[in-house]
Amino acid sequence: MKQYKKLTTWAGIALLPLVFTACKKDRKYPTEPPTEKVSITVQNVLDSKPLVESGTFQGTGTPPVILPGQSTSIHFYAAKGEAVTFATMYGASNDLFFAPDNPGILVYDAAGKPIEGDVSSQVKLWDNGTRINQKPGATVTHPGVAENRNISEVVGMDAQGNTYMPTANLMKTTLKYDGNSQFTLTIQNTSGGTPNETPFSPGVWAISYIVGGNLLNPAPLFMKDKPTANGITDIAEKGDNAALSKYATSITGIFTPLSPILVVVFNGLENPLYKAGEKDRNQGLKDIAQKGDASVLAAYLKGKPGIKAVYVLAEPATKVLLPMINGAEGGKVTQELDVAKGDRVAVATMYGFSNDWFFATNGTGIDPFQKGDVSSTTGLYDDGTALNQFPGAGITQFNLAGTPLQESMPIAKVPNPNPFTTLPDVQNFMRVILE
Missing domain, CATH: 2.60.40.2130 (F-spondin domain)
Structure with missing residues (x-):
């Protein structure tokens, strides 16, 4: 995955003045x-490094999945133009995962005011393209039959004809501003009692630096319409966030x-x-x-x-x-x-x-x-x-x-x-x- 956008001069991105004396x-x-x-x-x-912060999240039980009715929170800092992204498995599937579309969920509006409240509409359901989808539910066989397709968004129906409710009906995602550029993102499993009831796996989250209005890594965890990479497969197929966390950590720093x-x-x-x-x-x-x-x-x-x-x-x-x-x-x-x-x-x-x-x-x-x-x-x-x-x-x-x-x-x-x-x-x- 490309880690950095090509940077132009500092003068071009209007960051620091030039004076020579x-x-x-x-x-x-x-x-x-x-x-x-x-x-x-x-x-x-x-x-x-291109990522200013990254980390993991999980449920509180054993195994540490997020069951229907449960929630987990992510705490992070961000500047104007920066976005938070994450990935977690649709547990009752072969290789589906939830994540915002790239670059993630923006946390300030155009005027620099922190965004708070329900941002569930920005989270989508994705097919990792590595397993043929069975009807989602507790009877799904893991890992399932292999296939080789690019990551694609699931909108109502997957490639095998299985149907899915809108993501906002399955996952409620809310932002809260804590002050001094710190936010809390809460992910709640609201899939209970729906035809798509599912646990969410432990996941990974990330924030990219912004330089001159451009994010250094606008696709920190995955790229839609491209082959899976960086450990997303382990999340999508097994709910294992270790490989993706290792990758995100390797590109997080100063x-x-x-x-x-x-x-x-x-x-x-x-x-x-x-x-x-x-x-x-x-x-x-x-x-x-x-x-x-x-x-x-x-x-x-x-x-x-x-x-x-x-x-x-x-x-x-x-x-x-x-x-x-x-x-x-x-x-x-x-x-x-x-x-x-x-x-x-x-x-x-x-x-x-x-x-x-x-x-x-x-x-x-x-x-x-x-x-x-x-x-x-x-x-x-x-x-x-x-x-x-x-x-x-x-x-x-x-x-x-x-x-x-x-x-x-x-x-x-x-x-x-x-x-x-x-x-x-x-x-x-x-x-x-x-x-």
Whole structure:
């Protein structure tokens, strides 16, 4: 199954602005220390995944099926344009399963308002195409006679002439908004007493990242009118969700670009960008942390005492630094610096799919004469100026068409794991090389 849509430039998807600033402060020393040319390279090395979340669900009994009259719930986060999908077996069949049509059930309307209530009409019944259908019911023989057809929707009648009530009569599916971009999807088995009474098997659910209005994986679990794949057969024929869960887990993780990189050469100062434990200085770091715009802080620092050079580095083609996608190299930028003994270098960039997280050099910055990989000198920080949400699944995240909800807290390292997810090590997001 195709995992990613082809991505265009960041400018084309209107996520982060491009600003380039470079300046050097005039030297005021009677005799200046000798300088040396050093090259700094910053690269996004994140091995990105297309699904922001996935998981499993099941009933409470033994075996853990969802019997008529019973229900189960899924809890998840989502941003505007993202959708929740799932798959569960029509238990009293040979190879039928319930699932929303791709990309799933949208959870916000066009205005960004959370959708709540009955969404049963968006769930459909599908034929996996791997077994000849018998009359649905308790007497179905498993696994049945093999066949080889594409996945197809069952609308009232299957290929063998067996009849089915509308899915909404068999399964009631409701959405509830829990606040701060979190939802609950409840699946209730309402098939009891109907001609199509059936248990539902343990299932799998998933949410795809959205980038520039396009879902990275618009068909996370299956593709209609295509051969079955990814473990759907085990769900449809046996009600076994293990294989599909393993597949979904393998493509679930972190996706984020890095904004244009702010690089500052300074001397005789503490870190000119921030200090952990203090609040944002209102000099422009917030614009990086919330919007990926380094121009404000770059302009503020220009010409200040102790500031020797300021750069904002954008990847030429995409403006931002995209992560690794399907194994392709992530975006990177390089800048030559003139540095002297005692100089330090500070770097900052936005965790693009967050509310106000930013990567930056720790403490007093980097010694530019420390050649090689200096990625260990960087950390991931919370600017404390916007309410946090699930990274890549927040309705108020600026780069997901939202407006951050303001707060005022001291700058602090982002805990890992955090209340939303577990992140890779910082060095698996961003690599900083001095040569």
